[in-house]
Amino acid sequence: MLIATDSLKKHPLAGALVTGESEEEVVFLLEQLKKWLPSAVTFMTIDFSTRLEAGVNLVFPNILVQKCVFHAIQLLTRGLLKEFTKIKKEYLLNHIKEWKALRKYTLSLEKDDLTAELSPFQFNDVELAKEIYGKLRCCVTLQDSQQIEQALLSLFSTPLFNNWEGKRVFASKYEAIFAKRNFTFSKKSIKYIVPMIYKGFRAAIREIRKKVEEKKSRFNKAKYLVLMNPVNMKPYHRRKLRKYLKEFPWLRPYRKLLVKFYYQFRVPPEKRVSLSFLSRLISDASHTWLKAAVQTLIEHEEKVFRYQCVSEKFPKVKYSKSIKVVNESVNKLVSQLYQTQCGMRTLENIRMRVSNRLDCPIIISPALVEKVK
Known part of the structure; x- marks a missing residue:
């Protein structure tokens, strides 16, 4: 399912039941959305899906695209988790x-x-x-x-x-x-x-x-502390992290670069540095997910931090933190509805129930109708 949300009002605008997140399905939803909206779209926040971005560029070629900050952080931390899992396997699981x-x-x-x-x-x-x-x-x-x-x-x-x-x-x-x-x-x-x-x-x-095995257990706890945003850390988190970094000193470079990455979202544009420093996280032996994450973030750096220049581009728009992230709360509502599965026997029933729950129009993709025939 694809859903478009008003970032400033934090309310869903429209959605579509689709076969998947393909470029064609994205275009289908956005074309309908373009007809319904009373004014032109000038700014859009999306995740790192290339198919989603391709669809947006086709329907709204002149808008500013913001890459979701939450997904940017998630992209890097997931890559690092894969890297840490790889290291754990090589040096701890294989040892056992x-x-x-x-x-x-x-x-x-x-x-x-x-x-x-x-x-x-x-x-x-x-x-x-x-x-x-x-x-x-x-x-x-x-x-x-x-x-x-x-x-x-x-x-x-x-x-x-x-x-x-x-x-x-x-x-x-x-x-x-x-x-x-x-x-x-x-x-x-x-x-x-x-x-x-x-x-x-x-x-x-x-x-x-x-x-x-005990060391492996401690490493499992350490890796999540290494990935934590310093802003969200409590004193006991910091104490534990210092303890684990003494035991696993090779985690220090990862932590240092990750803290620097988090810091870029808190400083003004003139003090922000290029994300090219993230390339120090990877080597030839690094996990492919981490390599891809670092490369993607460096390539899309401008779009990740585009929210910082919203006030300059659109003086009349009041800045809101919600413009830099994709609204995931709507997905939670849909998930809750899916878990109940009350009366979801046909596409029309699903469309009606989701529309009532989200209080926005929901359309059905012709490709999906054809698929379920």
Whole structure:
């Protein structure tokens, strides 16, 4: 459905039930709107749809087009969310997957599944844990129990083991085998000790994996704080953001540039800077959504900030914040009506109910009529 709204009066002017937001359907609504309006249209606020803009340019070629500020901010923040999700997958989710893969691999080896294969790990700590596990297996597969004990003690004194993050958990599990269960290295007890050593190793890597999962959880909270408009932030938001930026310092450049972007909407035109600084947000490896968002904002910069010169262009028009955003409240009314779905069995019923709810004329696109036949 397409709806045209009076930005100053904040009231819908007309709407159309259409097959989609195509250029043809936009032209259909605007042509009808042009006939109904008592005066010429000089200024219009739209979102970043190219089809919508093409339709507007065909019907109203000489008007000033304002790109919705809300959609401009949404465009960039959605792109950044996609970028953060990509980063989370690469550095956190893949990290967790590797820990799980290592655990599965160790279980396969202990079941004598010689077909188990494992590709090299991306993360150094997982690769280190794999190397330690390999050395543990070399130790516990020795024939003599005393040799196993000596080999393990030698391993525990190596820099490789001492630099391992899971050392503390593994050491506590290893000591518990002998302290709590009163085991000693002997030919009889070795068959019980070895499985517990393996379990101790898996307990250690599970603990490390939990830390990564907790970090992922904190990152999920951090990314939304990074995207927040400073104007809307409360003191506790700022405290949390500072805390998260210490943990994820690589988020600082994103935050700095985003704050600068938000600031451009609060300063007068003479103090505003070009949005070209947003290009620093992207690289060759960036998510395509973020690249597209930055490129779109830079290309349409003049139209995004056109609301700042309304007073100069139209001295008789009293400035209103509503001219810089598309009125989304009308869409909420339509959504509420759709959820009830009372009597919406035919296009005519839908047209009548939406028209009554919005208090404006609603027309039906011929293409839609043809489609539902």
